[in-house]
Amino acid sequence: MHNFSFQSRWDTWMAAAALALLPACSDGSTEPIGTSQAALQGANGISADRVIDSQWGQGYCARIVVSNQHPSATTGTWSVALDVGPGAIFSSWDGTFSGSTGQITVTPQGSNAAIPPSESRQFGFCASIPSQGIEPVVLSVSSDLPPMGGGVAIAEYKFPAAIDAMVSPDYATELWASFYRPANLEAGRQYPLLVFMHGNHPTCGTGVNPRTDNNNQYATTGTCPANYVVVPNHRGYDYMAEDLAARGYFVVSINTNRGIHAASGSPGDEFVIGPRGRLLLRHLERLSRWDSGAEPTPPELGVDLLDRIDFDQVGLLGHSRGGEAVRFAYNEYRRSGSPWPALIDSPVSIRGIFEIGPTDQGQNGQRLNADQTAWNVILPACDWDLSDLPGMRPFDRMMSIAEPEPLSKSFYHVWGANHNYYNSEWQLADGNSGGITGCIDHEELFDPLENGSPAQRETGRLAAVQFFTANVGAERDEAANALFDPAFPFPDVPYRVRRGYHPGGGSADSLMLEDFINPTGTSSYGLPNTTGGTIAVDHTPLSGHDPSLSGAWIHDVAAGSATFFQSNWSVAGTGFDLTSYDTLDLRADRSWGSDPAEASFLVELVNADDTRSSAVAIDEFLELGPPPRGGTTLPTARIPLSSFSGATLASVRGVRLTFTTPLDGNSLYLANIRATRATTEALAASGQLASVASSAAPPISLARAAGTSRPEAxxxxxxxxxxxxxxxxxxxxxxxxxxxxxxxxxxxxxxxxxxxxxxxxxxxxxxxxxxxxxxxxxxxxxxxxxxxxxxxxxxxxxxxxxxxxxxxxxxxxx
Missing domain, CATH: 2.60.40 (Immunoglobulin-like)
Structure with missing residues (x-):
């Protein structure tokens, strides 16, 4: 006779109640509690998606939905690897289970063995757990079908949480990531590696469509409360990762839920950037050990990584705090005395860093840059998590950093985009529930009542694919950088982007002509600047930008042919030799105001003898309408030097800006006037981009009436x-x-x-x-x-x- 405890009787009763619902669950008619793990996909088009149907204090019931996207039907030998941890399965259906606890393999029964193309089958189980919140994890899925040409395989690795003093001495962290790769690997080929990192977000959520993520218990315990699921923050970039994997990349998307999201920060690292970056380096260490053979590749990855990763071609992508964290990892690896080059078996060359709405808090008072690598940042114009767009500041700083070779720096200011919806798992908009979206004076790419935005994600997918195919990989296509270079037309897409660009390198690639670093009236070369007519030009730090950036505030302008500002770089009779450069670059923006009209001015080069070239209208190269939400980003105009007829390029002493068009009460901001060389490949001269075909985003309206005041919190x-x-x-x-x-x-x-x-x-x-x-x-x-x-x-x-x-x-x- 069994002597069941009260808790055991309670668990048995709850399980019986859950099992009574199983017929409804199996045909999908019951609303699940939620899915905490997006589908994993094998190399042959088989995917497995986990659904939690019911939970109680000491147990749960779950289903695994196995889908077939292969053109052929399975013949009955598909399998799914699961990790139920310390839980114990006490009931199961429609599957043959190799065990009841820990890591197990499930194969089909006769009734669900064959899965026709585009159909799915499922199996399920109920398990008791020693403590609330433990959930099963799908590790891999496979079948007997041949690999799909051009397909993508998705798997995960996850190691037990532990205190790692090098990452975070105060909280247990874990190595957990999704791994994306081409379904067919070429014999003997090494693949470039991309590593993604998400930002700060709750770790437990409840409900579906949308899931509300309003608990953070997993960060400290590794479990979620009853009726909650673990938020798969790292799976929010599947739409980018799958595309890139299909193009020949290995992609690792890191989950930072455990430990990292529990920390409140320290005086020198308020946003916990250091532990995030060091966790990324731990992943690189583990990947390198699989690549070198020092450790066997986990079988759940479905491929042996021995000598498969090209550590000479690595790219990083980070969102929100993850953006600054990947920048930290890059700098930490390069730091003099860093332990990481010795810990990581292969030397790592990080060829490009791509950030989305990042923080820029710094480390112990030091701001982080991405010099000596290619870099781009997406600035969401409706970001109301980081409304001051701090991701702008690294670009400001790097304008003045000399590098041994030209590696471009760019920003990509996307109108209508918010902070959260670049991660498809962040299902609530970052404005507020009072209906404020964060978009001021222009239309959203998202509906704040919907749990995400395909249109916004497309802006990120296109940019990420172009960036990495241009900068990372032995077979990279540098022409794809044309997307970020304002010297080339922007593609015909239903959204607006303002672009900032710096070719990088030293003075041979980007010659500083005027940075407004001296007091008002004095050029950066210590010479008096010249003005004419009624105009005020003040050299000043620019609000919202890095403190290191100085610019010119041009205001109180009475338009006319004699109203001008002229920056002088050398005395009359002498000049700079610009014959080896291709473009005159300058950053400019208009103040926010009630007038929606675009501002304009004329640009001329001043020869050594004080004669001037022909005038070029700035609006041929840069739109100077009201900036969205009133914040200046100072996008870049790149004017071909060949446009200035009459210029003696061997001896140019200044540049003149003439204001013939009224500003109607508005003002202008200028910064960073440069002579630059073209660094984007000549193949991009036609403006044609590498193939990035996808379904078209829905049409949108690009402008609202100007003059909307910023709403109150x-x-x-x-x-x-x-x-x-x-x-x-x-x-x-x-x-x-x-x-x-x-x-x-x-x-x-x-x-x-x-x-x-x-x-x-x-x-x-x-x-x-x-x-x-x-x-x-x-x-x-x-x-x-x-x-x-x-x-x-x-x-x-x-x-x-x-x-x-x-x-x-x-x-x-x-």
Whole structure:
């Protein structure tokens, strides 16, 4: 006679209730709790998708849907590798299971062995678990069908979490990533490697279409609460990774959920960028060991990686905090005294870095650059997580960094794009639930009520594919860089992009002519500049840009043929020899204002004898309409020097800008005037891009009426409470705040403001995002008045703020 405990009886009852639903589950009519793992795909078109149908405190029931995209039917030998961890399967159906715990293999039964093309079959199981939140993981899927030509295989590797002092000494982290490759590998060929990293986001979600990610328990425990699933943050870039794998790349997309998302940061690394970057290097170390044969390749990857990875051709892609993290990894690997070159079996050459809406917080006061490699950043014009577009700043800095060879730097300012929807797993827009999208004065590429945007993802796919095919791989096509170079036409697509470009290299590739680094009225070469007519030109740091960037603010202009600004680089009778250069580059932008008309001015070169070339209208090369949301990015105009008839290119002493068109109360900003050489391959001269065929994005409207003011942050006042105020040691006070609306994990940190005091030292106990605990230094607490207002937001530009009323200092617990 069995003596079942109360918990065992409860689990058995819950399992029976779940099993009673299985007929409905098996035909797909029951709404699942959610899918926490997107489909893995074998080399022969077989994919496996995991669905959790029910959960209770000590167990779950799940289905694996096996689909066949091969043109032939399976003959009955497909298999799926699963890891159920410490769980124990106590009931299963429609599959033959090799075991009941740990890593197991499931093969079909007779009823579901044959899967016709474009159809699916499924099997299921229920398991008991020792602690709440443990979920099964699909490791790989395969069948007896031959590999599909041009297809892509997707698998995952995941190792147990552990404290890794080199990555993060405070939290357990894990090596977990999805791996994408061509289905057919050529004998003896090494493949270029791309490594992706996502940004900061909750790790547990609930519901479907959309899934609401409002818990972070997995970050510290490796489990999620009942009725939650693990958020597969790393699978949000499948749309890029699969395309690139089909073009001959190995792609590894890293999951940083465990440990990394638990940390609150430190004074020198508030956004936990260092641990992210070092985790990426750990993945490179493990990949190199599989490639060298020092360790066997995990069988779930479905291929032996021995001597298969070309570490001389590596590219990195990062989104949000992941963008700055891949930049950190690049710099950490190159740092003098870095341990990573010795740990990684093969020397690594990172040929290109692609970032999407990145942070730029820096490390211990040092900002990170991407010099000596190709670099591009997507700046989403409707980003309301990082509304000040800090990804602009590395471009600003790198304009002035000399390199031994020209490796282009560019920005790609996408109108209508937000922060979140470049990751297909981030299913809620980053504006706010009050209906604010972050798009000011132009139309969205997304519907904030939909859980993602195919149109926005297409902007990222096109750019990523072009960038990596141009810069990474022994067989790269450098002509694809034309997408980022304003010297070439932009393709006919239903969205608008403003482009900034710098060819990189040294003065032989990009000669600085004017950077406005000297006081107003003095050129960068120490000579007096010249103005005529009614015009004001002030040399000034430019708002929203890196502090290292200076520019000219041109305002109070009375238009006319005699109204001009002239930058002088050499004294009369002398000049610079520009015969070895191809273009005159300058960055310019218009101020935001009520007038939607485009600004314009004429550009002339000034010869040594003070004669001038023919005039070129800037609007032939650069649109100077109102910038979206009022923020200047200073896109680049690249004017062929051959356009300036009458210029004596062997001796040019200055450039003149003449303002014949009224600015109608607006002003202009200028920066970085350069003479540059063309570095994009001549093959791109026709403006034709490498083939990137895909379904067309839906048509959109590109403009709204100008003059919309920036909306206020949505203020949350109901459901908020100051739960407790207590001492935390001798030097700090802990404030615990709760809200009915969860505190999302974003690219920026939460900021507590109490009166005039601020704190970003925050944590969410047990991963509960409805609760946040802040530490306030005791000295700051003592400076507060008896009653002070308490708010929480995401800092400057935050789309949302929580009001908690007033803090009563007498509430401090003894």
């Amino acid at each position: 949505r203020r949350i006042t109901a459901g908020n409470a100051i739960q407790s105020v207590r001492r935390s040691g001798a030097d700090a006070v802990e404030l615990t705040l709760t809200s009915a609306e969860f505190f999302d994990l974003r690219a920026t940190n939460l900021v507590l403001t109490v009166g005039a005091e601020r704190s970003t030292a925050a944590r969410h106990p047990n991963g509960d995002l409805h609760t946040v605990q802040f530490l306030l230094p005791r000295a700051a607490f003592d400076r507060l008045a008896a009653q002070e207002p308490v708010t929480v937001d995401y800092g400057q530009g935050s789309s949302v703020a929580w009001d908690f009323g007033h803090l009563d200092k007498t509430a401090l617990a003894p």
